[in-house]
Amino acid sequence: MTKLNIVLFGPPGAGKGTQSQFLQEKFELIHLSTGDLLRAEIKAESPLGNEAKELMDRGDLVADSIVVAMIRNKIEAHLDAKGFIFDGFPRTKAQAEALDEMLDGKDEPIVAMLSLEVPEGELVSRLLHRGSEGSRTDDKDEAIIRNRIKEYSQKTAPLKDYYSAQGKFKAVEGVGTRAEITARLVKALG
Ligand code: AMP
Numbered sequence: 001m002t003k004l005n006i007v008l009f010g011p012p013g014a015g016k017g018t019q020s021q022f023l024q025e026k027f028e029l030i031h032l033s034t035g036d037l038l039r040a041e042i043k044a045e046s047p048l049g050n051e052a053k054e055l056m057d058r059g060d061l062v063a064d065s066i067v068v069a070m071i072r073n074k075i076e077a078h079l080d081a082k083g084f085i086f087d088g089f090p091r092t093k094a095q096a097e098a099l100d101e102m103l104d105g106k107d108e109p110i111v112a113m114l115s116l117e118v119p120e121g122e123l124v125s126r127l128l129h130r131g132s133e134g135s136r137t138d139d140k141d142e143a144i145i146r147n148r149i150k151e152y153s154q155k156t157a158p159l160k161d162y163y164s165a166q167g168k169f170k171a172v173e174g175v176g177t178r179a180e181i182t183a184r185l186v187k188a189l190g
Contacts, residue, residue, distance in 0.1 A: 003082060003108040004027050004029060004189075006086065007086045007110055007114070008085055008086065009115040009159070009160075011118065011149055012152060013145075017035075019185060023085055031087060032085065033087040034067045034087075035088045037074075038056060057138060057144075059145070061151050061155060064095050067091075067095060071102070090159060092155050096159050112168050113170065114185050117171050120149060124145055124146070
């Protein structure tokens with residue numbers, strides 16, 4: 001059976017985490033968020049978490065080798081999964097290439113890269129709102145938020161071309177109600 005391996009793509013604050021939850025339930029997928037995995041390492045005060053914390057607090061990307069190894073471990077731990085939803089990964093071309101290598105090697109390639117499109121002003125206000133309600137320190141400071149968006153624009157957004165070249169890129173409007181956006185994502189999956 002073909003596995004439903006999906007990259008849920010978009011800038012910080014686009015709604016990847018929220019939408020992942022719904023897609024995960026609907027299609028019985030394993031949700032892999034490198035941000036969540038890194039925050040768990042920080043909470044556990046592991047050496048990896050301690051190394052990542054400083055970068056995450058600044059809104060800079062963590063090293064490719066770290067996130068690739070985390071994803072590799074998770075894929076190997078769930079060999080019988082119906083598919084994976086990758087959230088916040090890949091974020092660089094090197095990560096995308098490593099992911100392709102892992103999945104193509106198993107003949108279970110990414111089937112679609114769904115890109116949530118949200119204007120920058122809306123992203124900043126969503127993240128500041130999330131920061132005022134939650135515990136993420138990187139959501140509380142507008143300068144850090146802008147740096148995360150800059151990292152996205154410079155290093156991550158070019159992956160749209162990477163997946164376009166494979167015929168997998170699908171842009172989805174990320175503004176609207178939660179249910180409207182979920183419906184658009186499901187439709188884009190075809
Ligand atoms: P997120 O929860 O996806 O917004 O990620 C929070 C932070 O974790 C980012 O600002 C990065 O510092 C780090 N991070 C998460 N995923 C990655 C990744 N794939 N590559 C590099 N850094 C990441």
